[in-house]
Amino acid sequence: MTRTPDHLLDLTCSALEEVRARTPLVQCITxxxxxxxxxxxxxxxxxxxxxxxxxxxxxxxxxVASGLLVNLGTPTSEQREAMLEAVAAASEAGTPWVLDPVAVGALPVRTALAGRLVDLGPTVVRGNASEILAVAGAGAGGRGVDASDGVESALPAARSLAERTGGVVAVSGPVDVVTDGRDVIRIANGHPLLTRITGGGCALGAVMAAFAAVDDDRFATTVAAITVYTVAAELAAARAAGPGSFGVEMLDALAAVDADTIRRLGMLS
Amino acid sequence: MTRTPDHLLDLTCSALEEVRARTPLVQCITxxxxxxxxxxxxxxxxxxxxxxxxxxxxxxxxxVASGLLVNLGTPTSEQREAMLEAVAAASEAGTPWVLDPVAVGALPVRTALAGRLVDLGPTVVRGNASEILAVAGAGAGGRGVDASDGVESALPAARSLAERTGGVVAVSGPVDVVTDGRDVIRIANGHPLLTRITGGGCALGAVMAAFAAVDDDRFATTVAAITVYTVAAELAAARAAGPGSFGVEMLDALAAVDADTIRRLGMLS
Amino acid sequence: MTRTPDHLLDLTCSALEEVRARTPLVQCITxxxxxxxxxxxxxxxxxxxxxxxxxxxxxxxxxVASGLLVNLGTPTSEQREAMLEAVAAASEAGTPWVLDPVAVGALPVRTALAGRLVDLGPTVVRGNASEILAVAGAGAGGRGVDASDGVESALPAARSLAERTGGVVAVSGPVDVVTDGRDVIRIANGHPLLTRITGGGCALGAVMAAFAAVDDDRFATTVAAITVYTVAAELAAARAAGPGSFGVEMLDALAAVDADTIRRLGMLS
Structure with a gap:
């Protein structure tokens, strides 16, 4: 593998600087x-x-957007139509797009929609282990989903999903895993408080779209987005007294986190 | 009355521990x-x-949810349809559900919907005095609603509403009142800052659904939800400099509040 | 001009006291x-x-509302219908209403809607320079919009828009400009952190509707709303460590800001 953890940590730092220099405009349907x-x-x-x-x-x-996020959390009928319209346009224009299949597998309307969206080739699919298993299995007729599925147990499904989409798949958990079907990287940063506020994972999907806008190596930009976000979470948790203050500190940390801190704290393997 | 304030304070503490042990999944249509x-x-x-x-x-x-919240605050047509669908399924499955009739009486679409929902037997109805008066009167052809209605003046309506639904009715105000049509309990905790942030009451409806999921005595779980929530508000207010910081401290306090604090501060009568 | 900066600063202070004394009820479609x-x-x-x-x-x-905000940020079909319904009723009842034409000019659905709404005579139109240029040009067949348009470059368009609507137009930027087509006032308060949180401008539109409810001189009440809001932003920024804490401090500052502080910090010219 040419993209070693050390090399990816370097790319993470430069991608963060690129995001701040270029301020990519991320369209969110969330x-x-x-x-x-x-x-x-x-x-x-x-x-x-x-x-x-x-x-x-x-x-x-x-x-015209720099990147697009499609998050299936509360998909009204207008949003579902808008998602398909946006993805078609993004595909034609070459705009990178991230699919976050929230609760897919457990709920019928979004599961059907996710099947259609996956066929359109998302640049990145981001979900927890259960969601990735459900999305990966959707094309094969569906398979059981267990909310307690571990990240590592979803790795084969993530690999095959990445091969199918031609993109990158990221599985969130205590240790995040990213694969493009060939290479696999693990990021061990983050904090349990991320699971005690809503949007901890959903906002990361948008951050992935921002990073995807600044470099064509989307395996590297996805690793970069996760690393920046989860290192920021560690900074925030160190200053928080509970989930409310953690949410506030998280925004301050996303603004403050810099290359030095990421190089010091980033745990890629 | 077998359920004395002291006994209900004990139940509150054990219900809080149950919520944290079981992490009930609350479906919110809000x-x-x-x-x-x-x-x-x-x-x-x-x-x-x-x-x-x-x-x-x-x-x-x-x-499959542990509890359901139906809040009429901004009821789009899709949400209205989803509410009726969810309540029908909850009723059949035995899932406890809380109705929060926001601004019912003053606005026509939600007032008509609330009439239908009340007929489906909500486990708990939670509102301010004006809302409870409006909901209670809906079946009788509607009655005038005054935003300045006091909690105590709504008690007869709350009682008759509870008898009609076969559930529990909670009236929010400086002192909250809970009744199942027979027993009445007052909770004198809380803080005026709860009225200076949006969602102070709405989030309590969801908390009631979480508590309703851990014990079949919904009079007791409703008292528990209010007591935990309003004691947390007191803790938050003591650390807040204004409504913005109060909102943050409220989330920290909901995470931190424990049985000892509730036993010390809870004002049930 | 009878309304000098000093006089408007006096009116700002009295309008703030009026808002707090009367607690105007602002309907928001946002x-x-x-x-x-x-x-x-x-x-x-x-x-x-x-x-x-x-x-x-x-x-x-x-x-029955004291004021109305119509903000075009994410206009679903139900909201678009509700906006037209609300504006018609507000016009008939004499309820002041504020139009915030978010991203008008760049996006087709809202641009068409904004054209219809402007013809209904908004009490106040509030936007950044690009949005005001787009709205002002809409009746003339549309004109190019540049997100980098400066506030001063939009002043002629703002003046002619105010003449057309018979209302007030406010252009947001590092220095805000308010005109009723005749008089022009600049407010130099505010802080860059307002652009690092979402809603920094949108919430100001609602605040303008609250102030418009307490005095018929809507040029003065619009200046008052901007001055109170941007002075509060300065107080908040002085206590914030980043955008997350700025959002929290902003709410605390809106509650705490008083006439003395506004008189001391207000920069009207």
């Missing part, structure tokens, strides 16, 4: 619960955010 | 303003949250 | 990203908020 924290996470990081999620606007905007 | 703080309040407390609020998913999910 | 922070900003300031944004309710409510 759920009502996390839409505010997602926009604020992008702004804190140094990127830009636009929640353009209605039919008739989502497509045109996806051709 | 308004766009408070959806984030509602999810974060549940997570901070130690419960789990899922905002499954579209037709085709709301029903199936209500059969 | 985007999903900022709906929470908008409600919290109004509550922190001392006003009241109600997000009544569905057809069948938006109209009736606009006749």
């Amino acid at each position: 759920n009502s619960v996390v839409v505010n924290v997602t926009a604020n996470s992008l702004l804190a990081l140094g990127a830009s955010a636009a929640m353009v999620d209605i039919p008739g606007e989502a497509g045109p905007f996806a051709t | 308004n766009s303003v408070v959806v984030n703080v509602t999810a974060n309040s549940l997570l901070a407390l130690g419960a789990s949250a899922a905002m499954v609020d579209i037709p085709g998913e709301a029903g199936p999910f209500a059969t | 985007n999903s990203v900022v709906v929470n922070v908008t409600a919290n900003s109004l509550l922190a300031l001392g006003a009241s908020a109600a997000m009544v944004d569905i057809p069948g309710e938006a109209g009736p409510f606009a006749t």
Whole structure:
């Protein structure tokens, strides 16, 4: 593997500087619960955010956006239509897009939609182990999903999903795993408080889209997004008294985290 | 009355421990303003949250959720359909559900919907005095609602509403009142800052659904939810400099509040 | 010009006291990203908020609300219908209303809607330079919009827009400009952190509606809203460590800011 952990840590630092220099504009079609924290996470990081999620606007905007996030958390009928419109436009324009298949496998409407979206070739798919297993199995007729699935147990499914989409798949958990079907990298940063606030994972999907906008090596930019985000979470947790203050500190940390800190704390393997 | 204030304070403490031990999954169909703080309040407390609020998913999910919140704050047409679907499924599956009739009486679409929902027998109805008066009067052809209605003046309506639904009714105010049509308990905890942030009451509805999931005595679990929530508000207010920091401290306090503090500060009568 | 900066600063202080004394109820039809922070900003300031944004309710409510905000950030089809219904009712009832044409010019659905809304005579139009240029040009067949347009370069368009609507136009930027087509006032308060959180501008639109409710001189109330809001931003920035804590401090500052501070820090010219 040419992309060693050390090399990827270097790329992470330079990608963070690129994001802040270029302020990529990320179009987010995301759920009502996390839409505010997602926009604020992008702004804190140094990127830009636009929640353009209605039919008739989502497509045109996806051709000019730097990146696109499609998150299936609370998919109204207008959003579902907007997602398909935006993804079609993004594909044609070459805009990188991230699919976050929230609760896919457990709920029917989004599971059907996720099947269609996966066929359109997401640049990155990001989910927890259960979601990745469900998405990977969807094409094969569906398979059981267990919310307690471990990250490592989802790795074969993640690999085959990446081969199928031609993109990158990231599995979130205590240790995050990223694969492009060939290489595999693990990131051991983060903090349990990320699971005690809503949007901990959803905002990361938007951050992945911001990073994907600054470099064509999307395996590297996905690793970079996770590393920056989870190192920021460690900084935030060190200053937080509970989940409320953690959410506030997380935004401050996304704005403050720098290359030196990432080099010092990043745990890639 | 067998359920004395002292006994209910004991039940409150054990119910809090049960919530944290079992992490009940609360399905929320709620308004766009408070959806984030509602999810974060549940997570901070130690419960789990899922905002499954579209037709085709709301029903199936209500059969597996531990509890359901139906909040009428910003009821889009898809949400209204999802609410009826979820409540039908919850009723059949025995999932406890909380109705929060936000601004019912003053606005026509939600008032009509609330009438239908009340007929389906909510486990708990939670509102301010004006909302409870409006909901209680809906079946009798509607009655005037005054935003300045006092909690005590709504007690007869609350009692008759509880008799009609066969459930529990909670009236929020400086002193909260809970009744099952027979017994009445007052909880004198809380802080005026709860009225200076949005979602102060709405998130409590979700917390009631979490508590309802851990014990079949819903009079007791409703008292428990209010007591835990309003004692947490007192802890938060003591550390807050204004409404912004109060919102943050409230989440930290929901995570930190424990049985000893509740026993010391709880003011049930 | 009879309304000198000194006189307007006096009016700002008295308008703030009026808002807190009367707690005007502001109906907000606004985007999903900022709906929470908008409600919290109004509550922190001392006003009241109600997000009544569905057809069948938006109209009736606009006749009893003290003010109305129409923000085009994420305009679903139901919201678009509700906006037209609410504006018609507000116009008939004499309820002041603020139009915030988010991203108009760049996106087709909202641009068409903004054209219709402008013809209905908004009491105040609030936007950045690009948005004001787009809205002002819409009646003339559209014109190019550049996100880097400066506030001063938009002043002629703002003047002509104000003449057309018969209302007030406010252009946001490092220095805010307000005009009624005749007089022009500049407010040099604020802080760059306002651009690092989402809703920094959107919540200001709601605050303008709250101030418009307490005095018929809407040029003065718009200046007042901007001055109070941007002075509060300076207080918040002085205590913030980053964008997350700035958002929290902003709400605390909106609750705490008083006439003395505004008189001391307000930079009107």
